[in-house]
Amino acid sequence: MLSPQSPDASLLNARQAQACLDAAEEIRECYRVLEKPGLNIVGEILRGQGKFYEMDHYPKKDVYDKEHDSQYYYHAHRRDHDEHGHFHLFVRHAAMPEALKPLDGPEGDDRVAHLIAVSMDAWGYPTELFAVNRWVTDESWFKAESVISLLDRFCIDHAHPNLAVNRWLSAMVQCFRPHIESLLLHRDQVIARWQEEKRQTLPEVLEDRDLEVTGTIVLDMKDWQKALQKEQQRQLAGQAVNRSVQEQPEP
Numbered sequence: 001m002l003s004p005q006s007p008d009a010s011l012l013n014a015r016q017a018q019a020c021l022d023a024a025e026e027i028r029e030c031y032r033v034l035e036k037p038g039l040n041i042v043g044e045i046l047r048g049q050g051k052f053y054e055m056d057h058y059p060k061k062d063v064y065d066k067e068h069d070s071q072y073y074y075h076a077h078r079r080d081h082d083e084h085g086h087f088h089l090f091v092r093h094a095a096m097p098e099a100l101k102p103l104d105g106p107e108g109d110d111r112v113a114h115l116i117a118v119s120m121d122a123w124g125y126p127t128e129l130f131a132v133n134r135w136v137t138d139e140s141w142f143k144a145e146s147v148i149s150l151l152d153r154f155c156i157d158h159a160h161p162n163l164a165v166n167r168w169l170s171a172m173v174q175c176f177r178p179h180i181e182s183l184l185l186h187r188d189q190v191i192a193r194w195q196e197e198k199r200q201t202l203p204e205v206l207e208d209r210d211l212e213v214t215g216t217i218v219l220d221m222k223d224w225q226k227a228l229q230k231e232q233q234r235q236l237a238g239q240a241v242n243r244s245v246q247e248q249p250e251p
Contacts (some may be wrong), residue, residue: 002193004131004186004215007178009227014235016178017228023175024225030168040124042084044162045074052076058085059161068155069095071112072169074120083127087118087169088137095153102140104203113147114139115154116180118172119216126172129179130216131187134206141206144184151177176224179217187214 009017034040049058057073064071069092076085093111106112114137119128134141154173156166173180191214194205205211 002186002189002215004182004217006217007182009178009224009231010234012178012228012231014232017232017235020175020177021225021228021232023171023173024221024228026171027168027175027221030164030171034164041165041168042074042120042122042124044165047161063156063160063166065156065158065166068153068157069093070154070156072156081119082121083119084122084124085120086130087120089115089118089154089169089173090137090139091115091150091153096150100142100146102142104141104206105134105138106140111140113142113150115147115151115173116183118169126219126221128216128218129176129183131183131214133191133208133211133214135209136212141202144181144188147184148181151180175221176219179219183215183217190214 012020030041034044045058046052049060052058055075055077057075059073062071062073071090071092072087074085074087076083090112092113093109096111096113100111101107102111114132117130117132118126119130121127151173155170157170158166160166190211191202191205194200194208194211195202198205198208200208
């Protein structure tokens with residue numbers, strides 16, 4: 001299977017790099033306020049939910065932000081994978097342009113776009129991002145570019161089940177937006193190749209249980225933040241050189 005391309009911070013413009021860095025600081029702040037009383041992301045999602053069962057959604061009935069029409073839930077089912085569980089992140093109908101029509105899956109007011117999944121370890125920290133086939137989440141299927149256009153619309157802006165967790169998830173989408181974009185574009189490549197090799201129609205591929213995860217990218221917050229800071233410094237140095245050249249008197 002094709003491998004998704006890891007993002008390159010040097011390809012980001014100044015605005016994009018700063019947005020990722022701002023989100024990284026938000027993530028660190030969420031960790032700070034959780035860790036002070038000994039809490040973590042996963043623990044807060046499972047708090048008061050009873051025994052943790054595979055495939056069940058946590059919290060029960062998912063988390064919705066009606067203002068932003070955003071949704072997420074946490075669960076586990078990847079027995080062959082080294083994770084505690086993972087988040088699935090969505091935006092729903094009201095957050096989408098009316099003209100955006102799915103290629104398959106729920107339509108009209110039932111439209112729902114799966115943005116990305118965030119894999120977590122047993123200590124409550126993210127380990128990777130991954131994209132999935134349509135049948136996994138029963139989503140409305142849009143081209144990668146359409147889903148990418150919706151990333152800025154994901155926002156969970158309330159305190160249920162935990163404000164820090166909700167702010168963390170919202171910031172994760174912004175901090176690792178280049179990773180998500182890469183996974184979504186790669187997802188479409190995998191689907192197209194599957195169609196060609198299996199001689200299946202698009203709806204057949206999207207329901208093929210032999211294709212579940214289309215690609216993963218391992219997360220390393222420290223390395224990504226360092227790469228962003230290095231690129232930002234390079235851009236600032238370049239701007240300083242340009243100013244110096246412009247300020248030199250004409251001979």
